[in-house]
Amino acid sequence: DSGVTQTPKHLITATGQRVTLRCSPRSGDLSVYWYQQSLDQGLQFLIQYYNGEERAKGNILERFSAQQFPDLHSELNLSSLELGDSALYFCASSPSGLAEGADTQYFGPGTRLTVL
Amino acid sequence: SQKIEQNSEALNIQEGKTATLTCNYTNYSPAYLQWYRQDPGRGPVFLLLIRENEKEKRKERLKVTFDTTLKQSLFHITASQPADSATYLCALSGGSYIPTFGRGTSLIVHP
Numbered sequence: 001d002s003g004v005t006q007t008p009k010h011l012i013t014a015t016g017q018r019v020t021l022r023c024s025p026r027s028g029d030l031s032v033y034w035y036q037q038s039l040d041q042g043l044q045f046l047i048q049y050y051n052g053e054e055r056a057k058g059n060i061l062e063r064f065s066a067q068q069f070p071d072l073h074s075e076l077n078l079s080s081l082e083l084g085d086s087a088l089y090f091c092a093s094s095p096s097g098l099a100e101g102a103d104t105q106y107f108g109p110g111t112r113l114t115v116l
Numbered sequence: 117s118q119k120i121e122q123n124s125e126a127l128n129i130q131e132g133k134t135a136t137l138t139c140n141y142t143n144y145s146p147a148y149l150q151w152y153r154q155d156p157g158r159g160p161v162f163l164l165l166i167r168e169n170e171k172e173k174r175k176e177r178l179k180v181t182f183d184t185t186l187k188q189s190l191f192h193i194t195a196s197q198p199a200d201s202a203t204y205l206c207a208l209s210g211g212s213y214i215p216t217f218g219r220g221t222s223l224i225v226h227p
Contacts, residue, residue: 002159002161030214033215035217040198042218042219042220043160043205043217043219043220044217045214045215045216046216056214057214058214077219088157090159090160092159104150104162104165104221105160105162105163105215106162107159107160108159109158109159110159112157
């Protein structure tokens, strides 16, 4: 158990809908990362937050947005869902995120999103 | 563009042998390279981190090498066990600080 929690574990929805994925980092970790993993794309970095502020952005679509709240939990919002958005979404946390890539990331169990 | 390559074919070995997995990269000068283990349907688990100025790192039965001239990292598991069967991902970071993961290599250890 990494100490990172994600809810829900599974989500089935229809095209065009909007969903929210939730992540609670390990106690004391300030950074939260979001990743998308699909069979044909591997693990793709979406976005990172550090202590409430956006710190790095990857291949995140404009239909997707995220935020980190004062209690450090984070939410990833996916809207206007398409079939191709079906994937595993992982959240990871790290102690600081300030060591320019040297932080160990602790991954949550993931949310499996299925868009029908 | 930046590219990370890990062997897409599964590596099959016998229990007790040493497994060696390869991570090659191009158009990238990472300051850090990390290896993770991922079991089906679960999140990756951190194993080892090696810095660009380190040539080798060890942890128990695991060893990682990092050759910035060849742009390659090798990941070794000695005395492999069936419980080591999983997918192993390499990840590069540093500089732009956008973590980039390879697609992983599946390791299958046969008893």
